[in-house]
Amino acid sequence: PVPADDYEFAVSCAASHPRDDQGPLVGSAAASASSACDSQVAAARPGLPSAAATLHPDCTFASVETYLRAQPWYVDQLRHVHTILPRPAKFRDVERPVHPAIRMAMHARGITKFFEHQSLAIDAALAGKHVVISTSTSSGKSLVFSVPVFDRLLRDRAAVAILIFPTKALAQDQLRAVREFCRGSATLASAVRAATLDGDSSPAEREAACLGANLILTNPDMLHASVLPRHSQWKRVLSSLAFVVLDESHSYRGVFGTHVAMVLRRLVRLCRRYGADPRFFCCSATIANPAEHFAQLVPTGAVPQPA
Numbered sequence: 001p002v003p004a005d006d007y008e009f010a011v012s013c014a015a016s017h018p019r020d021d022q023g024p025l026v027g028s029a030a031a032s033a034s035s036a037c038d039s040q041v042a043a044a045r046p047g048l049p050s051a052a053a054t055l056h057p058d059c060t061f062a063s064v065e066t067y068l069r070a071q072p073w074y075v076d077q078l079r080h081v082h083t084i085l086p087r088p089a090k091f092r093d094v095e096r097p098v099h100p101a102i103r104m105a106m107h108a109r110g111i112t113k114f115f116e117h118q119s120l121a122i123d124a125a126l127a128g129k130h131v132v133i134s135t136s137t138s139s140g141k142s143l144v145f146s147v148p149v150f151d152r153l154l155r156d157r158a159a160v161a162i163l164i165f166p167t168k169a170l171a172q173d174q175l176r177a178v179r180e181f182c183r184g185s186a187t188l189a190s191a192v193r194a195a196t197l198d199g200d201s202s203p204a205e206r207e208a209a210c211l212g213a214n215l216i217l218t219n220p221d222m223l224h225a226s227v228l229p230r231h232s233q234w235k236r237v238l239s240s241l242a243f244v245v246l247d248e249s250h251s252y253r254g255v256f257g258t259h260v261a262m263v264l265r266r267l268v269r270l271c272r273r274y275g276a277d278p279r280f281f282c283c284s285a286t287i288a289n290p291a292e293h294f295a296q297l298v299p300t301g302a303v304p305q306p307a
Helices: 028-035 038-044 064-069 100-108 116-126 141-155 168-182 186-191 203-211 220-230 235-239 254-273 290-297
Strands: 007-011 130-134 160-164 194-196 215-218 241-246 279-284
Touching (some): 100 141, 130 141, 130 290, 141 160, 141 186, 160 220, 160 235, 168 186, 168 215, 203 235, 215 220, 220 254, 235 254
Parallel strands (some): 130 279, 160 241
């Protein structure tokens, strides 16, 4: 297990995003997607209207219960309704300086300040600590790890960060988000050389990731099958690895989680062989035991530092 004082835990923070709950419950894209399964729904439940037809654009989160109960097909399907009252958002600026290019990109996205849990985690990461953050969905976890990673890449052009996702789709989504965020600052866009490394990557794309990328988005299988067995080819990456980000880390449990934990231990061993000691950044949805879970998953204390 990892020593407790080696972590800065931001566990189950109660950050609340100011959001407009009066928007449509189902937008046009979602309605279009749901219409694709209308025939399956009709076959399975005759007489039940399709999702696209049922959810009217005027139906909002505030009125959804009343709306559903008023439908002709409603027959006591709702078993329990619980309202979580809104809480005021808590803001806090970071104590450590963030590169101006990151601030510029944030402003371009309309982000002018950090939530409290974001700033605490960013300060911990910029101080060189391993960070675990377990908060609810849509609480801004991507910004939490992006700021310290981008800051390091801007200040150290040789540094490399690896972002690990449990699926290829998540890595591709994050790549698009990274590129969109970086467009807010020419300095940041020129400093961040992002690439995905997965089973769909062509030989040319894999070579580009190996030789030139400083932000590699991948999955545990690619580390296991492509990077670690050929570690001499990936020496540039392993010797300069500053951050390892584990997103959706709650998915690494059971047999799959055990395999990933072993892969991460191999990764750390090779990094230390080549002179690097990366910081780990674990992001998760809210779970009951984040400290225990990540202390077992992340190998920072499992491999002794070489003499």
